[in-house]
Amino acid sequence: MMMMMFGEAPPSSSSSVSYSSSLISLLTSHTDIMLIIFIIFIITPSCVGGVNVVTQNPSELTVNKGNKATINCNLGSVTNTGAKWYKQISGGVPQFVLYFYHPNSSPTYGSGFSAPKFRSTHSSNSDYSLIINNVDVRDSAVYYCQAYDGSKEEVVFGQGTKLIVTDSGVSPPVVKIFPPSSQDVSSSKVTLVCLINDMSVGFADVSWFVCGNSVTDGVFTGSAEQQPNEKFKLSSYLTIERSEWEKDKDITCKVTAAGKITNTKIKISECN
Numbered sequence: 001m002m003m004m005m006f007g008e009a010p011p012s013s014s015s016s017v018s019y020s021s022s023l024i025s026l027l028t029s030h031t032d033i034m035l036i037i038f039i040i041f042i043i044t045p046s047c048v049g050g051v052n053v054v055t056q057n058p059s060e061l062t063v064n065k066g067n068k069a070t071i072n073c074n075l076g077s078v079t080n081t082g083a084k085w086y087k088q089i090s091g092g093v094p095q096f097v098l099y100f101y102h103p104n105s106s107p108t109y110g111s112g113f114s115a116p117k118f119r120s121t122h123s124s125n126s127d128y129s130l131i132i133n134n135v136d137v138r139d140s141a142v143y144y145c146q147a148y149d150g151s152k153e154e155v156v157f158g159q160g161t162k163l164i165v166t167d168s169g170v171s172p173p174v175v176k177i178f179p180p181s182s183q184d185v186s187s188s189k190v191t192l193v194c195l196i197n198d199m200s201v202g203f204a205d206v207s208w209f210v211c212g213n214s215v216t217d218g219v220f221t222g223s224a225e226q227q228p229n230e231k232f233k234l235s236s237y238l239t240i241e242r243s244e245w246e247k248d249k250d251i252t253c254k255v256t257a258a259g260k261i262t263n264t265k266i267k268i269s270e271c272n
Contacts, residue, residue, distance in 0.1 A: 052076040052149045056158035062259070065167040069135050073145035073158055075126040083120070083128035084146040088160075090202035090224035090232065094144065100128060132163070137258050140165045140201035162203070166259030170200040173257045177266040180245065189218075191239045192266065194253035199224065199232040204257035206236040211249050215240075 053076045063069045073083050082101025088094040096110035100120035107120050119131040132139055145158040174197040180190035196204060202224045208215045218239035224232040236253065245251075248269050255262045 052078055052147070052152065052154065052156050054078075054145055054147050054156045054158040056143075056145050056161045058161060059159065060162045060164070062164045062166060063135050064259075065136060065165055065169075066134055069132040069139070069163055069165075071130045071132075071143055071145075071161045071163070073128050073130070075128065075145075075147040076156075077126070078147045078149050078156070079125035080150065081148050082122075083130075085120070085130045086144045086146065087141045088144065089141045089226070091226060092202075097130070097143070102128075135163075135165045137165045137167050137170060137200045139163060140203070140258065164201065164203075164258065167200065168259070170258055170260065171198065172260035172262045173197065173199045173204065173255050175253060175255050175262045175264040177251070177253050177264050179266060179268070179271045180242075184242075188242055189239050190242050190245050191237055192245075192251060194236040194238070194255070194264070196234040196236070196255050196257070196262075197227070197231075198229070199234060199257045201258045202226070202232050204234055204255050206234070207254040208236070208238045209250075209252040209254065210240070210244065212252075 055074045055076070057072050061069055061071065071085075073085075075081070075083060082099060082104075084099045085097040086094040087097050095112070097113045098107040098109045098118055098120055100107040100122070102122040102125070106115070107118075109115075109118065117133055119133070120128060121131065122128045128145070130143060130145070140163055142160045142162050144160045147156050148154070149156055176195050176197075178193040178195065180192060184190040194206065194208070196206070204224070206221045208219055215238065219236065220239075221236040222234065224234045227233055238251070238253075240251075245268055248267050250265050250267050252263055252265045255264075
């Protein structure tokens, strides 16, 4: 069992998430509890023998504002139930979007979600799709598909699909790099902070470069937090040898959010 905090990316594999019958009565009567358990406690199929696997595709989807986004879900061996969909923005509690079972004429919607913006279709008893029409940057989130396996009394989740909506009309994020603290420069390693503000979406791709060369060791990027203006902020950290920092090399933080790219550089000679 591993832990995943709100806002972190879904597991990179196509594995699904399941829960045993002891949780079902609690899960079905207390939706908020179900969502919290879903996010915090992940049980992979390798840990539970014979578990049904729910798969989603694609794992990541980029769509321009105003277009249609389609996320597909295969419920595995489950054929006598429909698909539930949840939306999670970084740092937030997952929201129930809709539930659709093909014998029914239309989906059941969660609060704040409705047709024709959100629809669901099916191509077989175990293949369902979530369709989001006229997408906006606020639709950027991770969407999870969920099924209930009645034969094993298990709630099973897909691995999630990250939807990124790009908009040429939104402003790029505001990015600033902070140099190491005075306490840092007396140690063998120093840490630089890349602070990203006013992102229109709840996640971003952050890359670090030293003299134009990509660096991945010593990099840690946190989860986005929503700001009072409903945009998001994010921090990324680069820890390097103090000797590298003192060589006055160009250090760059590159941020891509909602299709907009911002590059910010720093070097020791430019710091007070």
